[in-house]
Amino acid sequence: MRTTKKNLTMPVRGAALLAAVVVGAAGCSSQEKFEVTDLCGRKVDSALVAPFLPEGETLKVDDDISAPEQPRCKVSVDDELHLYVRGNIDKPGFDLLKASERSMRRLGNPAPADGIGDGATIADHGAMAVQACTYKGEKSQYILDIDGVDLPKDTAERRGALEELLRAHLPVIMEAEGCRP
Incomplete structure (x- = not known):
């Protein structure tokens, strides 16, 4: 039973980590459109x-x-x-x-x-x-x-x-x- 729980939590943890990386990457790409006057x-x-x-x-x-x-x-x-x-x-x-x-x-x-x-x-x-x-x-x-x-x-x-x-x-x-x- 312990093995089953471990197998179920690994995909959940992996998905959470992937979501954090995607959200973090979106926050890091602070591309700006510039104005030169x-x-x-x-x-x-x-x-x-x-x-x-x-x-x-x-x-x-x-x-x-x-x-x-x-x-x-x-x-x-x-x-x-x-x-x-x-x-x-x-x-x-x-x-x-x-x-x-x-x-x-x-x-x-x-x-x-x-x-x-x-x-x-x-x-x-x-x-x-x-x-x-x-x-x-x-x-x-x-x-x-x-x-x-x-x-x-x-x-x-x-x-x-x-x-x-x-x-x-x-x-x-x-x-x-x-x-x-």
Whole structure:
């Protein structure tokens, strides 16, 4: 009889242990959806950044890599890069889009995007825009470059999200840097 009782309690104890592990595991997976409202020290609509970020446990927005006239920031979730944004003020008369054609090809299928600055290119994993401006009284151009993008998984959706971010963020970051169109 003692053997029967032991045989009956083992499955019950095992089921209780399994339930505790499942409940505990569900409690440990505190995945969060993150909101980024600041890119490279500039305000940004968090809805424009959200498509590029997965759920995770930790968000890091690193803008310590910025320098005067060169705002830079990396957005990482769980130590994995998901968005790298770079801005530059440069001398005019240099066709940056043509010069960067090779690097844009590495980002996958670059294509022109209409109505963004003086010219823009959207690729599968990044984007770039150029806008003529006046900086400290001199003719200049502003370059906004975004890469490191693998989300959303759907390429057409990702390209659309890149275009929206580029279109909205170019005038904001230019103004903040004092580069007037």
